[in-house]
Amino acid sequence: MAAEPTGRLASIITPDASIDQAVLQRRASAAASGFEALGLGEGSTIAILMRNDIPFIEASIAAQKIGAFAVPINWHSTATEILYVLDDCRPDLLVVQADLLGTPGLTLPPDLTIIAAATPPATAAAFRLPEATCAVPDGVRDWDDFVASHTPRTGPDAPARGAIIYTSGTTGHPKGVKRVPMDADLLARNIRCFVDTYGLAPDVRTLLVTPLYHASPGGFARYAATRGELLVLVPRFDPEDFLALIEKHRINTITAVPTMFIKLLKLPQEVRDRYDLSSLRWVSHTAAACPVDVKKAMIDWWGPILHEVYGGTEVGIAMHCTSAEWLDHPGTVGRVVDGADVRILAEDDSLLPTGETGEIYVRNPNYADFTYINHPQARIETEKDGFISIGDVGWLDEDGFLFLGDRKRDMIIYGGTNIYPAEIESALVQHPAVADCAVIGLPDPEFGEIVAAWVQPAKGAHPTEAELGAFLAQTLARYKLPRRYTFVEALPREESGKLMKRKLRAAMVPG
Structure with a gap:
C-alpha cells in the first residue's frame, strides 16, 4: 500500500x-x-x-x-x-x-x-x-x-x-436511470441525506472495496475524496487484509455488503483478535438484507456501530436503522429517512394496513426525478400517485420498520449484485439442446442467493452442465452463470403458458 x-x-x-x-x-x-x-x-x-x-x-x-x-x-x-x-x-x-x-x-x-x-x-x-x-x-x-x-x-x-446508473428491470435488459438537474436546495437535501445515512463527517477515514460503478459506493468515494480526511481504495476484498488496513490507517467509517460480513466471520478467532479495530465508529451496509444471525454476530464483534441502508437506484436512500433499532426489530431493513415516505400496496393498488405484505412504494423528495433512457413507458409503469416501486414486497410493523418478503420481481441478489433471471433464460434457451428453461435464486449461506437453472432438454438431446455453462459464458458475466442445474422432462406451466416458478422454488426450499 x-x-x-x-x-x-x-x-x-x-x-x-x-x-x-x-x-x-x-x-x-x-x-x-x-x-x-x-x-x-x-x-x-x-x-x-x-x-x-x-x-x-x-x-x-x-x-x-x-x-x-x-x-x-x-x-x-x-x-x-x-x-x-x-x-x-x-x-x-x-x-x-x-x-x-x-x-x-x-x-x-x-x-x-x-x-x-x-x-x-x-x-x-x-x-x-x-x-x-x-x-x-x-x-x-x-x-x-x-x-x-x-x-x-x-x-x-x-x-x-x-x-446515469444502469439498473435492470423485469425484462432483464439494463435501463439507464437519468435524473433531472438539481437546484441548490435539492442538492443540499440530497447531500444531507447521504451524509447522515452513511455517517460521513469532515474527519472521515474510510476503506472502500465495493465497486465504484454502483451508485452508493461511487457517491461515498467522491465525498470521502473531496470532503473527508482519507480514502483507502482497494481493488478487491480480502477479509484479513481488510482488517489489517482498518488498523493501519485508523479507518473510522465503512460501507459494506453482507457477503463481506460472512467472509469476515469465517476468519479464525485468533485472526480476528489480531487486529485493533477500535477506530471504527460507523459501518453501513446495503445491497441486500443481512441475515439475522450474521448481523447479530457482527454487532457482537464490532459493537453497535452497524447501520442498515435500504433503497434503490430509482428511489435513492429510502430506509435506515441503527444497531439499537435493529436489535429491537431483528430483520428489519429500517425506517424511512427524513423527508421520505413509504406505502405498502395490494395488487389492486389499495393501501395495506400494518403487518400485511404487499409491494413496496417509496416517495423520496431528497432525490431529483428521473427517467429511463429510451424507456419512458417503463418509467410510467413504476409509479403510483408519486410513489415509485423498486420491485420488492414487504410489510411495515407498528413502529414503521420495514421488513422484506419475497421479491415481486424475480431478481436474484448474489453477493449484493442484482441478477435478473429473464436475461439468463433468454440466453440459455438459445442453446439447441434446450427446449425450455427457468432460472430462480436459491438461498446460499455465503452469497445470499445463487443462480439455479431448470432445463427441459430438446427431444433426443442430453446437454451437460459443463456444456451449458460454457455456452452461457460466451455472452454472460461469470457471476450470472448458474451454480446449479436441474434437468426435467417438463417445466410446470399454466395453460396460458405462464411458468409457475413458485413450484420449482417450493421443491428446493422447504417451507
Whole structure:
C-alpha cells in the first residue's frame, strides 16, 4: 500500500499510488478542460469502464465540473453487455482501464472517442491479469498524458448532473436511470441525506472495496475524496487484509455488503483478535438484507456501530436503522429517512394496513426525478400517485420498520449484485439442446442467493452442465452463470403458458 500523504486535506491512497485533495482537484480540473477541448459540455455523456482506482474518481469529478453525465459501467460485464449499455446511452467519450479493452469479443464503435488509464500492478495482481494487457495500447490516448496536456479549468462549475446508473428491470435488459438537474436546495437535501445515512463527517477515514460503478459506493468515494480526511481504495476484498488496513490507517467509517460480513466471520478467532479495530465508529451496509444471525454476530464483534441502508437506484436512500433499532426489530431493513415516505400496496393498488405484505412504494423528495433512457413507458409503469416501486414486497410493523418478503420481481441478489433471471433464460434457451428453461435464486449461506437453472432438454438431446455453462459464458458475466442445474422432462406451466416458478422454488426450499 502506498504511503499516506501528510496534511489535513483529503487524500486517496491505493496499493500503488497516493494523491492529496489539492492534486486531485487540479488533475480533475485539467481533465475537465480536456473534455471541453473535445467538445463536451453540459448534458454530454462520459462512460467510465474501470475498476476501483484514482482515475475513476478523477473522471467522475471532471464530468461533474462541466455538467456532463458520468455513466459507470459494470466492469464484470461481457462484451455483449458492455456494448448494450454503450449503444443505449451513446456516450461522447469512454474512459477505460487498459486491460478491459481486451474483454473477449469487445469491438468498440469506431467513432467512439477513447481514453485509457494503465491498469496498476496491484489490480493486475489481484485479478491475475497478464502484464501485457495492462499498458495503454498504441494508438489509444493515455489518461495521464491527457490530464498533463491540459491547463486546469477555471471559473465556476456547471450545474451538477450526477451519473446515469444502469439498473435492470423485469425484462432483464439494463435501463439507464437519468435524473433531472438539481437546484441548490435539492442538492443540499440530497447531500444531507447521504451524509447522515452513511455517517460521513469532515474527519472521515474510510476503506472502500465495493465497486465504484454502483451508485452508493461511487457517491461515498467522491465525498470521502473531496470532503473527508482519507480514502483507502482497494481493488478487491480480502477479509484479513481488510482488517489489517482498518488498523493501519485508523479507518473510522465503512460501507459494506453482507457477503463481506460472512467472509469476515469465517476468519479464525485468533485472526480476528489480531487486529485493533477500535477506530471504527460507523459501518453501513446495503445491497441486500443481512441475515439475522450474521448481523447479530457482527454487532457482537464490532459493537453497535452497524447501520442498515435500504433503497434503490430509482428511489435513492429510502430506509435506515441503527444497531439499537435493529436489535429491537431483528430483520428489519429500517425506517424511512427524513423527508421520505413509504406505502405498502395490494395488487389492486389499495393501501395495506400494518403487518400485511404487499409491494413496496417509496416517495423520496431528497432525490431529483428521473427517467429511463429510451424507456419512458417503463418509467410510467413504476409509479403510483408519486410513489415509485423498486420491485420488492414487504410489510411495515407498528413502529414503521420495514421488513422484506419475497421479491415481486424475480431478481436474484448474489453477493449484493442484482441478477435478473429473464436475461439468463433468454440466453440459455438459445442453446439447441434446450427446449425450455427457468432460472430462480436459491438461498446460499455465503452469497445470499445463487443462480439455479431448470432445463427441459430438446427431444433426443442430453446437454451437460459443463456444456451449458460454457455456452452461457460466451455472452454472460461469470457471476450470472448458474451454480446449479436441474434437468426435467417438463417445466410446470399454466395453460396460458405462464411458468409457475413458485413450484420449482417450493421443491428446493422447504417451507
